[in-house]
Amino acid sequence: MELRFFEIYRSPEYLGIIFDGALTSLGLTIASGVLGFLLAFVLAAVRFWQVPLLNYISAAYIDFIRNTPLIVQLFFIAFGLPLLFGYVWPFWCHALLALTINFSGYFAEILRSGFASTQKGQLEAAAALNLSNKTIFNSIIIPQTLIKMFPSLSSQFIFLFLTTGVISEIGVEDLTHAGLYIDSRTFRSFEVFITLTALYVAFALMLKGILQFIFAKTLGRRVA
Amino acid sequence: MPKGAKNIIVKMEKVNKWFDDFQALCDVDLTIFEGERIVVCGPSGSGKSTLIRCLNGLEAHQSGDISVHGTELRGDAQSVRQVRDNVGMVFQQFNLFPHLTVLENCTLAPINNGKMDAQAAYDKAMTYLKRVQIPEQADKLPGQLSGGQQQRVAIARALCMEPKLMLFDEPTSALDPEMIKEVLDTMVSLAEDGMSMICVTHELNFAKRVAHRIIFMDKGRIVEDQPPADFFKKPKSPRAKLFLEQILSH
Ligand SMILES: Nc1ncnc2c1ncn2[C@@H]1O[C@H](COP(=O)(O)OP(=O)(O)OP(=O)(O)O)[C@@H](O)[C@H]1O
Ligand SMILES: [Mg+2]
Numbered sequence: 326m327e328l329r330f331f332e333i334y335r336s337p338e339y340l341g342i343i344f345d346g347a348l349t350s351l352g353l354t355i356a357s358g359v360l361g362f363l364l365a366f367v368l369a370a371v372r373f374w375q376v377p378l379l380n381y382i383s384a385a386y387i388d389f390i391r392n393t394p395l396i397v398q399l400f401f402i403a404f405g406l407p408l409l410f411g412y413v414w415p416f417w418c419h420a421l422l423a424l425t426i427n428f429s430g431y432f433a434e435i436l437r438s439g440f441a442s443t444q445k446g447q448l449e450a451a452a453a454l455n456l457s458n459k460t461i462f463n464s465i466i467i468p469q470t471l472i473k474m475f476p477s478l479s480s481q482f483i484f485l486f487l488t489t490g491v492i493s494e495i496g497v498e499d500l501t502h503a504g505l506y507i508d509s510r511t512f513r514s515f516e517v518f519i520t521l522t523a524l525y526v527a528f529a530l531m532l533k534g535i536l537q538f539i540f541a542k543t544l545g546r547r548v549a
Numbered sequence: 550m551p552k553g554a555k556n557i558i559v560k561m562e563k564v565n566k567w568f569d570d571f572q573a574l575c576d577v578d579l580t581i582f583e584g585e586r587i588v589v590c591g592p593s594g595s596g597k598s599t600l601i602r603c604l605n606g607l608e609a610h611q612s613g614d615i616s617v618h619g620t621e622l623r624g625d626a627q628s629v630r631q632v633r634d635n636v637g638m639v640f641q642q643f644n645l646f647p648h649l650t651v652l653e654n655c656t657l658a659p660i661n662n663g664k665m666d667a668q669a670a671y672d673k674a675m676t677y678l679k680r681v682q683i684p685e686q687a688d689k690l691p692g693q694l695s696g697g698q699q700q701r702v703a704i705a706r707a708l709c710m711e712p713k714l715m716l717f718d719e720p721t722s723a724l725d726p727e728m729i730k731e732v733l734d735t736m737v738s739l740a741e742d743g744m745s746m747i748c749v750t751h752e753l754n755f756a757k758r759v760a761h762r763i764i765f766m767d768k769g770r771i772v773e774d775q776p777p778a779d780f781f782k783k784p785k786s787p788r789a790k791l792f793l794e795q796i797l798s799h
Contacts, residue, residue: 450644450703453605454658454710455633464657468648547648549692 330516339507343520346503351528353420353499354486360421361428362478368429369436370462383433390430396491399423403495420492420499428485435477439470472544479536483529500524556583558714558745559604564613566599566769573599574610575769581747583713586740588756588777589749591766592792597749600766601716604747605629605636618713634662637707641719643699645691651678651702652687655709664710677705681735697728701735708739715739717748751796757781765789 333339368387371379390398403419406412443466451461471478490501498506504521508514559581566574573596581587589597602608603615606622606629615622618635622628645654655674659665665673678684681701683694691699700720707715717736721729733755740746740759750756756763756777763780765773767788773780784790 446640446642446644447646449607450638450640450646452607453633453636453638454706455630455662456658457661460657460661464649464661465646469646472648544648547690549647549690 326515328516329513330520332511332513333507333516333520339511342498342503342506343500343524346498346500347524347528349417349498350486350489350500351532353417353424353492353497354489354532357421357424357428358482358485360425362432364425364429365432365436368433369440372433372437373440373462373466387430387433387437390427391434395423395427395488396494398427399491399495402426416492416496419495420489420497424485424489424492428482431481431485432478435474435481436470439474440466442473443469468544468547472548475536475540475544479533479540482536483533486529486532487525557581558583558585558618559747560614560616561603562614564603564610564615566596566603566608566610573769574603577613577769577771579764579771579774581745583745584743585745585761586759587747587762587764588760589747589764589766590751590753590756590792591772595766596769597766598718599769601638601718601747601749604714604716605633605638607638634710635713636716637710637712637714638716639700639703639707639718639720641722643691643696643703643723645699645703645706647691650688650690651683651694654691654702655706658706659709662710670709673709674705677708678702680708680738681705682731695728696724697731700724700728700732704732704735704739713745715744715746717746717750719749719751721750721752753781753796765792 368383371383372387374380399420402423403416407414407419447465447469448461451465456464489499493499493502493505496502500521504517508517511517557580559579561577561579564574564577565572577600579600589600591597599608603610603622604617609624610622617632620628620631620635622632645651646657649657652671652674655677656667656670659670659673660667664670675684675687678687681704683698683701683705686694686698686702691702694702704715704720720736721732724732729752733752736746736748736755737759748755748760760777762774763777764771765780765784765786765788767786772786773784773789775785780789781793784793
């Protein structure tokens with residue numbers, strides 16, 4: 326077989342599609358990563374403080390998200406809910422909502438286990454110093470959890486980024502969608518998907534680098 | 550008893566404490582006056598830690614009365630808070646907050662408990678860090694210090710709350726031998742300043758030097774309560790005799 330990468334690379338149209346697709350994938354991943362993380366924080370905090378009722382709702386939510394396929398969640402949110410409630414959103418909004426919900430379940434589980442694994446000695450010292458529950462949570466449990474769980478949170482985020490390709494199934498023109506489109510026009514499957522693979526790897530490494538940079542400049546300074 | 554002392558700082562009457570159906574404290578009666586220094590010793594599992602942890606509400610007792618600096622511990626959050634305001638505690642494993650600098654470890658409680666503003670807390674922390682002779686480590690993280698230094702920071706952290714009573718639970722047991730002295734020296738200097746303290750330790754020389762009374766526990770009971778000279782020379786109970794023989798034999 327003859328490799329003909331130039332069939333893709335010399336076409337400004339295809340390059341533009343890939344570029345736009347990459348921006349969409351990265352933008353949606355980062356936005357849902359941030360929103361999902363904030364939601365996860367609330368979910369995990371509710372469980373940690375055993376807030377009546379919300380505690381159980383949060384636990385059920387986390388279990389439900391982590392035990393159903395992303396694509397099913399996506400279809401439910403993109404096709405099921407709008408039918409049920411009669412609203413019309415652009416595709417990317419469905420994707421943002423679905424990814425946020427999906428990410429939040431995974432992040433919440435990591436944060437929850439981090440909160441729960443705070444060392445007993447730390448809590449006893451804090452209690453002996455008469456720190457309020459709020460101070461103990463904000464100044465001891467949260468920072469220690471973020472430090473301890475950073476590697477898990479980071480690799481979970483990268484993994485979730487790599488699963489975002491399924492949003493092309495509901496018509497979002499992301500990076501995977503760009504590949505599928507160019508493939509259908511050129512039949513250069515090998516070249517197209519090699520290109521896609523390289524881009525996903527590059528972006529995954531880039532996201533990981535950014536997270537590590539942010540960590541090193543903030544909580545990373547607090548690790549002896 | 551130290552000269553002129555008459556205020557009672559700790560009073561325990563008929564205190565009983567169970568962990569499920571295991572009784573960890575049995576009918577403990579104990580009165581400690583302000584300025585007194587008590588060393589608690591006894592075999593492993595005899596209830597030494599439980600005793601002092603009951604004094605700041607880290608463990609709740611099930612019957613009997615405990616009052617500390619005039620506040621009775623009734624098991625409600627308010628009395629526990631009030632007591633902890635007056636009691637500092639130092640743990641075997643230091644329990645410093647690893648993500649906070651030495652200085653932040655010392656200022657966290659005073660600032661967040663509304664005791665003082667940031668500047669006053671900083672000044673206080675530096676005063677006590679000088680006291681324990683590590684002001685130059687103020688901006689380091691605990692993990693960058695030796696065990697002996699960490700324990701001295703833990704002492705400074707507790708002192709920043711201006712406690713009336715200090716509790717020590719085997720403060721030197723987790724230290725390498727060459728670091729034990731620096732921590733004991735810090736405690737001796739605290740003793741010389743008249744701090745009331747209860748110290749669980751097996752450092753018998755320290756006990757001889759600073760303790761007014763030695764309390765020996767066995768199976769949840771206080772079986773001896775004597776000045777060190779008497780305790781070491783003529784322990785009353787066979788259990789204490791055996792304990793001293795074992796400890797002095799190495
Ligand atoms: N949280 C707990 N749950 C159940 N049992 C406990 C608990 N804490 C202590 N105990 C038991 O209570 C008894 C007294 O424990 P404590 O820690 O007070 O002993 P100690 O005299 O301090 O011993 P050591 O010298 O080993 O520190 C022990 O038998 C211990 O197993
Ligand atoms: Mg103990």
